[in-house]
Amino acid sequence: MMKRLVVILAIIISTGHADRKLNFKYNPGCTSECSNLLKLAYVRAEGDNDTVHYLFDFTMKPSLVVVTSVKDSVVAIDYEKLKTKGPDNTISFSNVPIYVFGTVLNYLYEFNDINDTACLSNNSDIIGMDFKRFNNWNLTKLQNEEDFVQVTISANSYRSVGINKTGNVSVTLKVFGKEDKGFAFPHLVHTPESGEITLTLDHLKTANPKSRFAVEILTLSSYPYNFSEKITKKTFSDDSASGGVFSSILVNAIGEDFEEGGGYLTWKPVVFKAPDTHALNASSTAQYSIQSHSNAVDWISTPLFNLFGNELFNTQSYLMKATNVSFGETGDEFYLKSNYLYWTFLVGVGAPPNDSLGFFEISIIASLLLLLTITMILVFCIFMRWISSKRNSIIYGQ
Structure with missing residues (x-):
């Protein structure tokens, strides 16, 4: 009986991803002031047999590029070319990457939900705000440890033709060296091959009393997971740590033979309307269909253009998609009730994490x-x- 118990516990504890050692650098390889050229938070997650590179860029559109490579591959940035010729092909690796998956916060939408449907597609009164036009994304918080890195960037105003907004918009990236559940709601299960991103809107000025917000997310997947992308909803019977949220959304890239294991986005359909991320402060998200997105103007404003240059627009090599997520539900009294919004999702590569048992x-x-x-x-x-x-x-x- 005791031997059986030991075997059971060994199976439970050993199930999961191998740990990784994290190393953080801001604008790696820069020997002087480079922030006028590039704003790149780089996390190297080194494992026993390979390395995962996280390139969190906020030069223009906040973007996270996850690159898998052989263990000793090193990132290099050509700052001189950035300065004299432009961003294309200015980021490279000493060994050709095994796989690349990128995620871009492309547009923030404000829509006037007059009929309280909480549905972006039911509204025509929509204001589109390009994330690259938020004024002066800055690094506002950094926590750097061997098994945990947190980077927060913020902007406090938006100005373009006909749009003038104030309020704080922040994006936080968390990278973990171990598999576990997040310590804040909605307690997403993360792996050493995934990064947790949180979008926060704090007292962002609205155009209407019944305004809601939505975000457009772009994704790019390289070979061999560049055939198609699908969105699915998964339900599970119990999740003691997630405040009664019993489902999750998964967007994942698929190979030509429908094999999985490429890049993915995943989140629980919940958004919080107060800094205290308690279930009483929760509302819902709505997700929409996946569409092809090859608009060069959007992709040029991302680190993927720095990495691939004009090759990026070879649609046979890269799967380029877009999807929208809107925040709020019917009857929750719109964004103006709390003037606050907090939404978290995962970006990763490999097998998506399961809502399995944590250490507790x-x-x-x-x-x-x-x-x-x-x-x-x-x-x-x-x-x-x-x-x-x-x-x-x-x-x-x-």
Whole structure:
């Protein structure tokens, strides 16, 4: 019985992704002031056999590019070419990447939800705000440890033709060296091959009292996962750490033979309307169909153009898609009620994480199994003692 218990616990604990050692650099290889050329937060996640590179760029549109490579591959940035010729082909690796998956925050939409449908596609009164036109994205918070890196960027105004807004818009990237659940709601399960991104709108000026917001996200997937992309909704019976959210959305890139294991986005259909991310402050998200998106103007404003240059527009090599996510649900009194919005999603490569048991739940199960084992041993001992006593009574007539 004890041997079986040890085997069960070993299987539970060993299931998961191998840990990675994290290393952070801002504008790697820059020897002087480079922020007028590039704003790149770089995280190197080194494993036993390979390396995952996270390129979080906020020079224009906030973007996260996840690159897998052989273990000793090194990123290089040509700052001189950036300065004299432009961004194309200015980011490279010493070894050709094995796989590249990119995610771009392209547009923030404000829509006037007069009929309270909480549906972007039901509205024609829409204001589109290009993320690259938020004024002066700046690095406002950095936490750098061997197994955890957090980077927050912020902008406090938006100005373009006919649009003038104030308020704080921030994007936070978290990269973890170990597989676990996030420590803040909605407690997404992350792996060492995924980054957690949070978009926050704080007192962003609205055009209408019934305004809601939505975001357009672009994705790019390289060979061999460049055949198609699908969106699915997964439900599960229990998730003790997620405040009653029993489903998740998965967008993942698929290979020509419908094999999975490429890049993905995943999130739970919940958005929080207060800094206290409690279930009482939660509302819903709505997700929309995936569309092809080859608009060169959008892609040039991302680090993917720095990496691939004009080759980026060879549609046979790269899968380029877009999807929208809107925030809020019917009856939640719109964005203006709290003037706050907090939404988190994962960007990763490989097998998407499952909402499996965390360390806390494993500890409880292990304790219960151990308690059950001890109880059974005690019951067995008491039973054998009782049998021995009955046998003696029969033999000696007592």
